[in-house]
Amino acid sequence: MRWSRSYIPTLKEAPADAEVISHQLMTRAGMIRKLAAGIYNYLPLGLRAIAKVSNIVREEMNRAGSQEVLLPAVQPGDLWVESGRWELYGKELLRFTDRHDRHYCLGPTHEEVMTDLVRGEVRSYRQLPLSLYQIQTKFRDEIRPRFGLMRGREFIMKDGYSFDKDDQGADISYRAMYDAYNRIFSRLALKFRPVEADSGSIGGSFSHEFMVLAQTGEDTVVSCTGCDYAANLERAVAKVAYTPSSVDCPPCAEVFTPAQHSVEEISAFLQVPAFHIVKTILLDVDGKPVAALVRGDRELNEIKVKNHLNADEVHLATPEQVQQWTKAPVGFAGPVALEVPTILADLELEQREGWVAGANKADSHLTNVSLRRDAKITAYVDLRTVAEGDTCVRCGAMLGTARGIEVGHVFKLGTKYSKAMKAVFLDETGAEKDMIMGCYGIGVTRVVASCIEQNHDDKGIVFPPPMAPMEVVLLCLDPANEAVFGPAEEMYRQIQELGLDILLDDREERPGVKFNDADLIGAPMQLVVGAKGLARGVVEAKNRKTGEKVELPAQGFMEAFVTWKNSVYASWGM
């Protein structure tokens, strides 16, 4: 590609509406342009990066035995009615009608269509297992698109689906995808981590998220410093510390705590450590009141409540609801004599007696509370949010947290869709069975954005070679001078023959502009051909990642270039 004839509109300044660095840099580097909220045009450089990712994904999916298909973006509403998601999916599903008033939607995901495709053809266990995938544009009408390609409404996703005859087979399919994902993200030279993810009401540990580690990530990854345990914060579990409980707990006593609402206030007022206080949180769970108890120094994880109760929606109760359910204003709720049908307590609360808790009465708390004796606890379950410094459930070492961007998700679906949509087959004994399904996603466009979040500096993008739209930029500083342009073109041609993607900057621009643009678009290798260098018989080469510059001889250039290229790859651990 010659820069002078390419559509690479670089910008000195980033548009004001670009918040995150990947969005700013992709716009400035001429990779993308915004068309509408959460909807982007992919320009040549942007599309090239996407294609690089897609190709690696494709190779590894094929290698793992999955077959590529391409399903429609527009889907009939009937299929969604059949799976039950037409009602459930909410406004994120963009629906519309055609001229005959038939219902359609833009596909946010393809379980329905894929299940429909397979159920029509697969009749026998002999045809299983089957694994299909596609790389395609999805549309989710996000309430709030943000962060450029990180969370667009329209985005490119690889979604794969497996169909197995039994659980064992499904686990093998799942494992194959898990391994493929590890290979994909490794090949892309990303710093990533597979973590155990919240698998919702389906349960089990059959869901992993692949997180690219970056400061700007929206998710928190909990990982053990001692073993390989890693989990999404939503799901992460910590070891319950053993605390001997006092055998004799004196009777409860009411204390006057005027206007002391928060745990910190109570702790200071009563001179009691926060971890001797019970925090009582009232929740609206599918419209019904639920009280959740955690230690005063802990945070409640609402997802855990939701999963334990198999609920659809969990909200914090409004002050009015709190008043109605506890007969007290916010800040004085407690488990004793609480008239709420479901009271869940965190496992840690089982270890001790003599708590301080709200009295369900304005300006009053109770001391010497024994949950066993004084409260009707429905169940003791893990409810707390893990924090930095907690101990690992597996090995007891300390847990740490990091920020991550979810770029992939593997999920064992079970028979949720096959049952609803009658995707059945006959097994060896002639019995009809539901297929066991799995689904596996990779946010292709998000992978590109997250890579930039992870690899950039103040000059621009620092692409790893496998994802770089252009692996080499050759800056010809004097394109009008045939004595310079001739050799530059010759090198350009020879490097192309090596199979590398190279951009020849043949623009009539000042050198400074070219240097800065080259840094901005992030090609891992930069070559500078100018009159001054050639006079000394050298071509300058810069490793974008390390900033290291070396001079390669113009005579016997290709040989020296290949050696240098290998050193650049080596700096990426490749």
Add this chain to the structure above:
RNA sequence: CGGGAUGUGGCUCAGCAUGGUAGAGCACUGCGUUCGGGACGCAGGGGCCGGAGGUUCGAAUCCUCUCAUCCCGACCA
């Protein structure tokens, strides 16, 4: 959907409290001088001031309503 903010040449923004001929920088065109890390001079082109109503002799500026965009919370690759 709640809370906050912003809409002025392609981009970044000023002007708006106190109405009176639309501005700057970057980008673009031409000429000249420059030419190894975002040059300089001169001369140009380009704007329904998001849209619709209203107030006023007069509105980018004041009022009302809309639309769009962005940020913070609940969803997700």
